[in-house]
Amino acid sequence: MRDGVAIRTDGVMRHYAMGQAMVRAVDGVSIEVKNGEFVALLGSSGSGKSTLLNLMAGLDRPTGGAIFAHDRNLAEMNSEELARHRSHTIGIVFQAFNLLPRMTLEENVELPLRLAEVDRGERASRVHEALERVRLGGRLAHRPTELSGGEQQRGALARALVNRPTILLADEPTGNLDSATGDEIMKLLREINESLGMTIVMVTHERPRAEAFADRLLMMKDGKLDGVAAGNGGRGGAGGNDGAAALRP
Ligand code: ADP
Numbered sequence: 053m054r055d056g057v058a059i060r061t062d063g064v065m066r067h068y069a070m071g072q073a074m075v076r077a078v079d080g081v082s083i084e085v086k087n088g089e090f091v092a093l094l095g096s097s098g099s100g101k102s103t104l105l106n107l108m109a110g111l112d113r114p115t116g117g118a119i120f121a122h123d124r125n126l127a128e129m130n131s132e133e134l135a136r137h138r139s140h141t142i143g144i145v146f147q148a149f150n151l152l153p154r155m156t157l158e159e160n161v162e163l164p165l166r167l168a169e170v171d172r173g174e175r176a177s178r179v180h181e182a183l184e185r186v187r188l189g190g191r192l193a194h195r196p197t198e199l200s201g202g203e204q205q206r207g208a209l210a211r212a213l214v215n216r217p218t219i220l221l222a223d224e225p226t227g228n229l230d231s232a233t234g235d236e237i238m239k240l241l242r243e244i245n246e247s248l249g250m251t252i253v254m255v256t257h258e259r260p261r262a263e264a265f266a267d268r269l270l271m272m273k274d275g276k277l278d279g280v281a282a283g284n285g286g287r288g289g290a291g292g293n294d295g296a297a298a299l300r301p
């Protein structure tokens with residue numbers, strides 16, 4: 053899985069007709085994310101980052117262009133295959149952690165496995181493994197309100213990982229957290245990227261954080277790609293532009 057391309061977009065568009073006007077939320081974006089790469093999507097509010105991420109997730113369909121995940125064209129998938137893509141290939145976390153309040157942490161993390169019809173015995177061990185990975189093994193019976201913001205986001209991350217996706221998408225995962233807790237989440241994402249070889253595409257508007265932790269930064273503006281820069285890939289320091297990292301796929 054480490055060689056090759058995880059996600060490729062080819063002139064992808066998502067236009068919304070709003071009365072007479074057309075909102076070009078994503079407007080002809082062509083990018084490639086390699087297997088095992090950690091990419092940050094940067095841009096100001098309204099630049100189309102979330103729309104692009106949702107298209108990659110298969111949560112939304114493009115109005116033009118194409119998206120490939122591991123060389124498979126999402127447009128050619130029927131609804132069953134697309135559901136499978138969302139459930140098996142993609143893990144996704146959002147700014148608002150979206151854990152279900154009436155369920156314990158363990159039940160929240162188990163939910164994707166139930167939906168994927170994984171056997172009960174297998175479910176328990178996978179839930180524990182995912183929660184250990186985010187260092188929440190001691191919080192199984194807690195409900196979301198009994199967890200800190202950082203713990204809730206780590207729980208959401210465990211839920212995203214439990215189906216063992218190959219691609220993790222994160223939309224401003226640190227947006228609701230204070231700076232120290234946000235850094236913990238970033239370190240955890242980097243660790244998951246490195247230990248599991250998981251491909252990560254993370255939306256953020258915090259450039260220093262993107263520079264510190266991502267391998268590559270893709271800048272968006274008005275729905276278009278507006279520049280590429282190298283990140284530090286978690287090797288310490290705040291950003292920077294070493295040429296070797298820029299050339300690395
Ligand atoms: P970002 O995540 O970078 O802040 P978004 O992808 O959420 O930006 O939005 C990009 C643009 O598309 C914005 O101008 C937004 O208002 C518009 N947009 C997003 N979703 C819709 C929708 N469902 N209908 C109409 N316009 C939308």
Ligand code: MG
Nearest residue numbers: 101102103223
């Ligand atoms: Mg957004």
